[in-house]
Amino acid sequence: MLSSGLRVFFEGRNMARLMAGLLVTLKIALISIAICFLAGLLAGLLMTSKRPAVRAAMRVYLESVRIVPVLVWLFLVFFGVTRAWGLNLSGELAAVLVFVFWGTAEMGDIVRGAIQSLPVHQRQSGMALGLTEAQIYRHVVAPQILRRLLPASINLATRMVKTTSLVVFVGVTEVVKTGQQIIEFSNSKNPAAAFWIYGLIFILYFLVCYPISLLSRRLEKVWAY
Amino acid sequence: MNQEALPLLQIKGLVKTYGKAPALNGVSLSVGKGDAVVILGPSGCGKSTLLRCINGLERIQSGEIILNGENISNPGARWDLVRQRVGMVFQSYDLFPHMSVLDNVLLGPLKVQKRDKAEARRQAEGLLARVGLLDRKKDYPRQLSGGQKQRVAIVRALCMNPDLMLFDEVTAALDPEMVREVLDVIAGLAEQGMTMLIVTHEMDFAKAIADKAVFIVDGAVEEESDGEVFFRNPRTERARRFLNSFQYESRRPRRKTGAAPSGLTPVPVTRATMG
Amino acid sequence: MKIQSIGVKKAITAILVLGLALALTACGNSSGAQTSAPPSDQAAPAQAGAQPLADEGAGGGADLIAGDKVRIGVFSDKPPFGYLDANGDSNGFDIYIAKRVAKDLLGDESRVEFVLVEPATRVEYLESDKVDIIFANFTVTDERKEKVDFALPYMKVALGVVSPEAAPINAVEDLKGKKLIVIKGTTAETYFTENHPDIELVKFDQISEAFQALKDGRGAGLSQDNTLLFAWARENAGFTVGVSALGRKDVIAPAVRKGNEKLLAWLNDELKKLGAEQFIHAAYEAELRPAYGDSIDPENVVIEGGETR
Numbered sequence: 001m002l003s004s005g006l007r008v009f010f011e012g013r014n015m016a017r018l019m020a021g022l023l024v025t026l027k028i029a030l031i032s033i034a035i036c037f038l039a040g041l042l043a044g045l046l047m048t049s050k051r052p053a054v055r056a057a058m059r060v061y062l063e064s065v066r067i068v069p070v071l072v073w074l075f076l077v078f079f080g081v082t083r084a085w086g087l088n089l090s091g092e093l094a095a096v097l098v099f100v101f102w103g104t105a106e107m108g109d110i111v112r113g114a115i116q117s118l119p120v121h122q123r124q125s126g127m128a129l130g131l132t133e134a135q136i137y138r139h140v141v142a143p144q145i146l147r148r149l150l151p152a153s154i155n156l157a158t159r160m161v162k163t164t165s166l167v168v169f170v171g172v173t174e175v176v177k178t179g180q181q182i183i184e185f186s187n188s189k190n191p192a193a194a195f196w197i198y199g200l201i202f203i204l205y206f207l208v209c210y211p212i213s214l215l216s217r218r219l220e221k222v223w224a225y
Numbered sequence: 226m227n228q229e230a231l232p233l234l235q236i237k238g239l240v241k242t243y244g245k246a247p248a249l250n251g252v253s254l255s256v257g258k259g260d261a262v263v264i265l266g267p268s269g270c271g272k273s274t275l276l277r278c279i280n281g282l283e284r285i286q287s288g289e290i291i292l293n294g295e296n297i298s299n300p301g302a303r304w305d306l307v308r309q310r311v312g313m314v315f316q317s318y319d320l321f322p323h324m325s326v327l328d329n330v331l332l333g334p335l336k337v338q339k340r341d342k343a344e345a346r347r348q349a350e351g352l353l354a355r356v357g358l359l360d361r362k363k364d365y366p367r368q369l370s371g372g373q374k375q376r377v378a379i380v381r382a383l384c385m386n387p388d389l390m391l392f393d394e395v396t397a398a399l400d401p402e403m404v405r406e407v408l409d410v411i412a413g414l415a416e417q418g419m420t421m422l423i424v425t426h427e428m429d430f431a432k433a434i435a436d437k438a439v440f441i442v443d444g445a446v447e448e449e450s451d452g453e454v455f456f457r458n459p460r461t462e463r464a465r466r467f468l469n470s471f472q473y474e475s476r477r478p479r480r481k482t483g484a485a486p487s488g489l490t491p492v493p494v495t496r497a498t499m500g
Numbered sequence: 501m502k503i504q505s506i507g508v509k510k511a512i513t514a515i516l517v518l519g520l521a522l523a524l525t526a527c528g529n530s531s532g533a534q535t536s537a538p539p540s541d542q543a544a545p546a547q548a549g550a551q552p553l554a555d556e557g558a559g560g561g562a563d564l565i566a567g568d569k570v571r572i573g574v575f576s577d578k579p580p581f582g583y584l585d586a587n588g589d590s591n592g593f594d595i596y597i598a599k600r601v602a603k604d605l606l607g608d609e610s611r612v613e614f615v616l617v618e619p620a621t622r623v624e625y626l627e628s629d630k631v632d633i634i635f636a637n638f639t640v641t642d643e644r645k646e647k648v649d650f651a652l653p654y655m656k657v658a659l660g661v662v663s664p665e666a667a668p669i670n671a672v673e674d675l676k677g678k679k680l681i682v683i684k685g686t687t688a689e690t691y692f693t694e695n696h697p698d699i700e701l702v703k704f705d706q707i708s709e710a711f712q713a714l715k716d717g718r719g720a721g722l723s724q725d726n727t728l729l730f731a732w733a734r735e736n737a738g739f740t741v742g743v744s745a746l747g748r749k750d751v752i753a754p755a756v757r758k759g760n761e762k763l764l765a766w767l768n769d770e771l772k773k774l775g776a777e778q779f780i781h782a783a784y785e786a787e788l789r790p791a792y793g794d795s796i797d798p799e800n801v802v803i804e805g806g807e808t809r
Contacts, residue, residue: 012586075624082628124282125319125378129333129385130308139332143323168706169618171630173576180708181584184577188735188791194712225323225365 005192009200014182018197021178022204028092028174029161029208032099036160037153039100040107045137047112058108065105071166073098078170091170103160110152114145147223154216158209175201231294233258233420234279234389239288241271241278241444248274250444251288256389256422256437261415263431263452264424266441267467272424275441276391279422280304280311293388309337312382313391316398318374320366320381326353327362330381338385345384352380356410372403376410383414390414390421397426428471432456440464561605564763565632569613570605572598573631576616577708580731580791581637590614593787597654598635600779601754604770620685620705623647626757633767634755637725639687641750649758651767652806653751654780659688660726661743662714662733669721670742675699678720683710688723691747714739727752727801731791751808768806775805 009015047058065073078094081087089097118141126136168177179197186193234256241249249271256262264272277283279290281297281304290298297307320329327349334345353359356376366374375395382390392411396404408430415421415434425431431438435452440461448461459465562568574594575582582592595614602612615631622638625631626648639657640650661680663669669678681702682689692699702719704710711732714722721742722729729741754771756763774780780802788801 013588014586017588075621079621079624079628079630082630086629088630119317119319121315121317121319122321125315125321127282127304128280128308128313128315129381130305130337131333132305135336139336140321144321169621171616171621171625173616177576180706181577182586184579184708185583185585188579191736223323225367 005190005196008182008186008190008193008196011186017178017182018175018200018204021173021175022208024092024167024172025161025164025174025176026208028095028099028167028172029157029164032096032103033157033160035096036100036103036107037157039104040153041111041142043104043108044111044115047108048115062105062109065102070098070102070163071169073102074166074170091167091172094170095164095167095172099160099163103156106156107153110149110156111145113152114148115141117148118144143223147220150216150220150223154212157212161208161212162205175204232256233260233293234422235289235291236275236279237289237291239275239278239290240286241274241283242286247444249278249285252441252444252446254439254446254449256420258388258420259418260420260436261434261452262422262437262439263435264422264439264441265431265467266447270441271444272441273393274444276313276393276422276424279389279391280308280313282313305337309333309385310388311391312385312387312389314375314378314382314393314395316394318371318378318395318398320369320374320377322366325363325365326358326369326377329366329377330384333381333385349380349384352383353377355413356380357406370403371399372406375399375403375407379407379410379414388420390419392421392423392425394424394426428468440467561763561766564605564766567613568606569611570602570633571613571615571631572602573615573617573622573625573634573636574598575619575636577706578637578728580787581728582635584616590616591787593655593783594635594637596783596787597774597780598633598754600774601633601635601767601770604773605766618706619683622755626755629757632756632760632763637728637752638755639725639750640753641687641690643690644755647758648755649760649764650753650755651764652771653753653803653808654771654774654806655727655752655803656801656808657725657727657750657752658745659691659723659743659747660729660741661721661723661746662729662739662741663721665738665740667720668740668742672696672699672743672746674742675720679718681710681713681719681722683707683724686724687747687750688725692723695747711736725752727788730796731788734791734793751803772805775807778804780804 009018043058043061046054047062049055049058068076074094077098078089078091081089081094122140122144123136126140131139164174165176167174173181179201183194183197232255234254236252236254239249239252240247252271252275254262254275264275266272274283278285281302285298288298289296292307292310296302297304320326321332324332327346330349330353331342331345334340334349335342338345350359350362353362356379358373358376358380361369361373361377366377369377379395395411396407399407404427408427411421411423412430412434423431423434432452435455438448438450438452438455439446440448440450440455440459440463442463448455448459448464450460454460455464456468459468561570565571574590575592576584576590578592580592582590582594585591598614599609599612603609606612615625617625617631617634617636619636622634622636623644626634634648637655638644638650640653644650661669661672661675669675675696676698679700679702680692681704682692684703684705689701689703692701702713704713707724710722710724713719715736723743723746726741726744726746730744733739733741754767756767781798781804784798784802789798792801
């Protein structure tokens, strides 16, 4: 009975649809992760700025990202932007924008923590050598914080992959929504469909997230000193 | 001592406050080329702050710092240029942990001074050989002892070819058996005519090396004398008491063996402050 | 410590701008079929008692919508009303009617773009002009009437409560001290919040999650439109719709953006025309009877020509 449920994968275009859904998930997640990891480094610098006004602005940014749920941001960007300016963003673009906005704040906070955990004497040694601020970041701060950033940023990346399931609310059908559509359609004839579909989605998420943690372990070794 | 020539470093009326608390209260000082100047004083008197002001790690409120005739305390001073001429070594031997010994030494020459790599490397290796660490050039800081790290830190500053070296309690964080190897390096530099300002609590070392001694109390210069004069016969009472506080062996009344103690004799010393 | 950091700041700005540009180009080519349509509040002069704009079967409503396809918001996982079949094509009771509406509007059934919506996003899709019509089991409520314009209804609905046959909920009283599963943004959520605040609600965003929760025993029952529950209980052995008609008897209608009176008038005429030929009954036979079986009287569900008897 359970194994006969497997047929759900071979009916119609179900498998192709699941894979297409996975591609949507991957596309949104990976583009967002790539951008917000870079932007997050800069956000982190701004969060440790010597100017109180810059720090305060970044604080407001971070808190507003944290207080307002990602789903609300998705609505604001996907529907709100259209209503306010008549600009019709695609669901995927809205999703990437929100994920970058969210991820950059979170990444920035991770970077801020890493920078502040660095002994103040490290920066002063760099200054005493005559390094410019940019050179201190490039040669002293960045190489030392990268490794400290790894665990938290990998955590953020996998969180972002999983949060892509929210993009269904802006009309983007990713892998989980595809699965639900298939389950609801197949349910009457194949009650075991839910088990198999969710099982496959579990494996797919694992296949996406596991290489990320493998990469992180690799980098932790490479960046060891 | 080279008193005829224009002083390499001149400090006039230097004032530095943290909030309202004054750290330096009108310090004036002059350092001739080739002088080894030892700065002494009780803990918290402002010695370290003075060094940090000289290479711009602290912003000063008023006064002038003149290096080679150039006022570097101007608001427009290019500290990145000044710092290339003023080497500084800290108490906590802050090598960059992610770089090898050689890369630590070469960072400034290559990135700040944009020097030729082969040439800078030759100099770095020469300096490492002089402090006896050439064979450790590929090691990472965590593989070195405290004394070795501090010697590398000195080489890192020297490799910038500074006019002036600042040593800020460089042996204070070291285990006692490692102090000597570091002090020997500094003494060697002094012999070769490097101009230096040394903040230290190692009195024997200070006495041996000082061309000039500057005694600071509460952010002001209490006494500025030739090294020999200062350690043999300080002019001020406070300096005398300060120096005596390091001499406790000779001032302790010895007990006669076998005789019963006649009660504790209070020892009239100001406590040696070693922080 | 006053280090010149102007260079750093410039670099930061440059990279932020670059990142945004990357995001835009990376997604620009996948923006789907949604073309930007300027809000057309002023473009629709009031046309009370509008004249019939649709020619018989030949379309003629092209000036009522912005693009060359009519965008209709439908459900994707709510059989038998709106769902995707194994090939990923939209089907169901709502879609059956919507396809006909598209054909009559633009002369060609293929000139419809089905936009997949969630219960909680139906109003937003209309308000932001991302769809022309919502055909997604949209219950008419006073609150929603303030935000969207409903056309004539095509279906009746009341709330039902589905529960395990082994522990049936046969009246609201049976829910005392138990948990009831609802879906956010539905009439069921509103009804129980307002009328039975003492019943603890377990809320889900998505229908499939909610049904799964019922199966997992995370609630004693699940409340939703009875029309949906009839089909679900028939398909899921061991569950029964113990409470079949609760609260107000509501109606379900297509909706257009508030103020889009031209399209509204056309849609009302269209529904009257469909009523004249008993088209909703045909839709029932095609899509609902297979799901409901013969135990439900179609007259309890279907509305023809907008007339509730």
